[in-house]
Amino acid sequence: MLARRIIPCLDVRDGVVVKGVQFRNHEVVGGILDLALRYRDEGADELVFYDITASTDARTISPDWVRKVSAVLDIPFCVAGGIKTVEAARARLEEGADKISINSPALTRPDLINELSDAFGRQCIVVGIDSYFDGEDYRVKSHTGDPDETKDTGRETFDWIIEAVQRGAGEIVLNCMNQDGVRKGYDLPQLIAARKICRVPLIASGGAGETSHFEDVFKRAGVDGALAASVFHKNILPIPTLKSELRTAGIEIRI
């Protein structure tokens, strides 16, 4: 049986892993390769590197750490941040990234999803969605990396999921912004609704704080994977403990 995936997300800036405090005042958490291997050894099923350096410019060359990560890592990894063209995606895939993830550039120019999917196949194209519940509807925000730049796109989240998949997304990462960083649990109603209309793998993001949150999101929302950052970086929930508890709870997990 296909195992549910546990996916740590690492923010990379200028070649090191950082932890943002309200976007600014980044603290260095550690070296990219050290943390990649630490999470691999702890049992992460996949890693996401979110390049927050790249998000501010339009580099088409791959950052040099992508190749280094690929050389040491024997689990899959995804590179996100600042990928706006087929060439930028190609550079990262050729250096060894297994998938690339796009968010704001896909909202600015949705045809980018089609172009990437046609060039590389949908299996390596992830679309990340930052979704905000405004009290009535789930709506998509863009450029959420910087509070000063964050925009309402006017799009409804579920419509955008359907469109992104039709255009060639092979996986959706749904980041529920109301929950992000609060560690009170994933947004189950939103993820349950998203699961019903998303026929490609769906990854939950935003809100993980304890094992029961992962158990709920797998059992009730049926997502394929759960992404988290601070809970792993701060070692609040060690991955081996999490995975063994999830397995005990009857969830298919790779140990």
Place this chain on the structure above:
Amino acid sequence: MDVVIVDTGCANLASVGFAFDRLGVSKTITQEPEIICAAPRVILPGVGAAPYAMQKLRERNLVDVLQNLTQPVMGICLGMQLLFENSEEGSLEGDVEGLGMIDGNVVDLDTGDLPSPHMGWNTLENLADDPLLAGITSGDHAYFVHSYAVPLSKYTLASSEHGSAFSAIIRKNNIYGCQFHPERSGKTGARILENFLKVSS
């Protein structure tokens, strides 16, 4: 040089190469027919779409070369699918002709109600008694990413299931194939590559 990786023009060449570096063996990535023919072992990697990959192999005059190899050959992911006769992939233009080194076809994987592509760590089941599987246990996980698959047949060494069962590992004589990515399948993947380096030619 222990192994030659065929440069199929696909994107995961670097990752496959690194997997052999980690095993401490020397590898060459090439599209030169002479080097491929003379290699002790050959890896045919591949990601992306079958029509594009076959076009690349034809452009590089590698179809005959691959079809006539007698040393151990391993296709990975799309590379494994290319070993068969036809693929349903790209079926708007009709089936795509593969290398035909193994009889059988590649079909659109019926995932039932489950998401497609089949993406993630799945278990290897129903293991055959074969040197390629030394040290591998039923239930070990491997990392898969694909929408098309090779049905179960007499060539299946291990199966996996996502909506329906399919071939995870195949072998016909000197020709081997993994539907998953051994270069991204942790210790299980590394062991299978290590075993491949030891199978007799």
